[in-house]
Amino acid sequence: MSLKLEELLEVMEREAKKRNAPVFTLKGFLNDPFQHLIFAVLSSRTRDEVTVKAGKKLFSKANTPEKLAKMDVKEIEELIEGVGFYRVKAKNLKKLAEILVKDYNSNVPLSLEELTKLPGVGRKTANIVLSASNIPTIAVDTHVHRISNRLGLVKTTKPEETEEQLKKIFPKELWNRVNQAFVGFGQTVCKPVKPLCNECPIDWCPRIGLSF
Numbered sequence: 001m002s003l004k005l006e007e008l009l010e011v012m013e014r015e016a017k018k019r020n021a022p023v024f025t026l027k028g029f030l031n032d033p034f035q036h037l038i039f040a041v042l043s044s045r046t047r048d049e050v051t052v053k054a055g056k057k058l059f060s061k062a063n064t065p066e067k068l069a070k071m072d073v074k075e076i077e078e079l080i081e082g083v084g085f086y087r088v089k090a091k092n093l094k095k096l097a098e099i100l101v102k103d104y105n106s107n108v109p110l111s112l113e114e115l116t117k118l119p120g121v122g123r124k125t126a127n128i129v130l131s132a133s134n135i136p137t138i139a140v141d142t143h144v145h146r147i148s149n150r151l152g153l154v155k156t157t158k159p160e161e162t163e164e165q166l167k168k169i170f171p172k173e174l175w176n177r178v179n180q181a182f183v184g185f186g187q188t189v190c191k192p193v194k195p196l197c198n199e200c201p202i203d204w205c206p207r208i209g210l211s212f
């Protein structure tokens with residue numbers, strides 16, 4: 001089964017890259033756990049292109065916790081305007097940076113428990129940061145949740161349940177590939193609305209031939 005699962009990830013990655021999925025093309029500028037953390041916070045309820053624009057503007061002024069902690073909320077707001085809930089996020093980002101400086105010597109704590117205590121950081125965001133730091137985990141967003149259920153890999157209603165079940169199905173060495181492969185595939189082929197089932201190479205999908 002694990003070979004088949006690896007093949008599944010390869011198919012998803014290939015199809016996504018062929019179609020220039022944003023998840024594979026837009027994040028190359030993220031250099032360290034701090035930038036991955038800030039980008040992940042900015043990205044919730046925001047299109048990737050908008051997040052990238054805001055992230056680049058913000059990092060041009062503040063690419064470390066110290067610099068971000070010294071900025072005014074208003075200044076952060078102006079740089080990230082356009083991302084969803086930017087006013088709330090600006091406040092959270094400043095607070096988060098202050099905590100990193102004060103409690104973690106300006107480093108990002110790489111544990112789920114500590115990350116999820118930071119303002120504006122939920123389980124998905126924390127898992128994205130851990131995964132980007134090569135700590136095995138599966139970050140479940142709407143794409144991962146939706147496609148796992150469509151394919152019948154899991155039968156769940158909540159992302160946390162999906163994470164738990166996927167961790168039982170996929171061998172640990174594949175965990176860190178799951179998010180990117182599923183997100184890229186979800187952005188380009190297995191879209192939320194009108195998925196491209198007639199172009200999809202996953203011929204065992206139980207949803208083939210069904211209407212959406």
Ligand code: SF4
Nearest residue numbers: 190195197200205207
């Ligand atoms: S056949 Fe359709 S629903 Fe199934 S994985 Fe492919 S695009 Fe998604």
